[in-house]
Amino acid sequence: MFEELVGKSCRLCPRECGADRSIHRGLCKTGNTLKIASFNIHHGEEPPISGKRGSGTIFFVGCNMSCIYCQNYPISQLVKPKREVSIEELANIMIRLQKRGAHNINLVTPSHFVHLIVESIEIARNRGLTIPIVYNTSSYDKEEVVLTLKEYVDVYLADLKYVDGELSKKLSGVENYFEVASRALLAMYKTKGKLTLEGGIARKGLIVRHLVLPNALENTRKALEWIKYNLDGATVSVMFQYFPAYKALNHPSIGRKVNLDEYLYVCELIDKLELNGFIQQI
Numbered sequence: 001m002f003e004e005l006v007g008k009s010c011r012l013c014p015r016e017c018g019a020d021r022s023i024h025r026g027l028c029k030t031g032n033t034l035k036i037a038s039f040n041i042h043h044g045e046e047p048p049i050s051g052k053r054g055s056g057t058i059f060f061v062g063c064n065m066s067c068i069y070c071q072n073y074p075i076s077q078l079v080k081p082k083r084e085v086s087i088e089e090l091a092n093i094m095i096r097l098q099k100r101g102a103h104n105i106n107l108v109t110p111s112h113f114v115h116l117i118v119e120s121i122e123i124a125r126n127r128g129l130t131i132p133i134v135y136n137t138s139s140y141d142k143e144e145v146v147l148t149l150k151e152y153v154d155v156y157l158a159d160l161k162y163v164d165g166e167l168s169k170k171l172s173g174v175e176n177y178f179e180v181a182s183r184a185l186l187a188m189y190k191t192k193g194k195l196t197l198e199g200g201i202a203r204k205g206l207i208v209r210h211l212v213l214p215n216a217l218e219n220t221r222k223a224l225e226w227i228k229y230n231l232d233g234a235t236v237s238v239m240f241q242y243f244p245a246y247k248a249l250n251h252p253s254i255g256r257k258v259n260l261d262e263y264l265y266v267c268e269l270i271d272k273l274e275l276n277g278f279i280q281q282i
């Protein structure tokens, strides 16, 4: 399936930009070779992902969205620093992270490289990789791709950023974000189900993340309500740590952090909807 989607005119992700990635870069700013910014043991994810020993995080360069506030913009938008790795080398990195004690392999922004990453996962598993694969995504993923990942991915750490199309267009350059992400999230939940833990660590399932933005409470309310009524019982992670970065510095609506009133409003909403999961503090 991936060969057909990427081919000479890439349609791997919902951008469907048609790039011949063997010759030039697509809207995700990458071609057909794997590029990573770094890999390491990371302790800052949700408790069932980081655990005590940390998550084996691999940061991929590029992104199929263009968020003007991206905190990883040097990697996602400016595509540096970068290191080219082969499929084999990526498999070796996964094995190295497992040997260093990582609870899982955490693929950060993998969507535009997924056709290559699955090959690395296969090689790594044949060489003894047993820890779960975490797919850490904006959820701007095609439903058909998510369904194909059933055998490769164990845990989804997946955003629901926007419900409002105008906002997603203005802040991330994609108007159909909700239409795409809602279908992808439903497919993730259908294939992996509720979060299952072993010794307090995620073994399989879905964690839905939502980053609260300043001056966007209506978007947050709609996002949390959609999660409640469409992914009933899913684990939710609501994040308040937004700070203006990249093109959001001095931006009229998102040029500041979330304030206390916004924080309290969202906390009340979480209680009212009886959502289960995590709140990353203001």
Ligand code: SF4
Pocket (backbone or CB within 6 Å): 010, 011, 012, 013, 014, 015, 016, 017, 018, 019, 021, 025, 026, 027, 028, 029, 030, 064, 111, 112
């Ligand atoms: S993965 Fe990249 S090249 Fe392929 S359709 Fe998406 S943006 Fe275009």
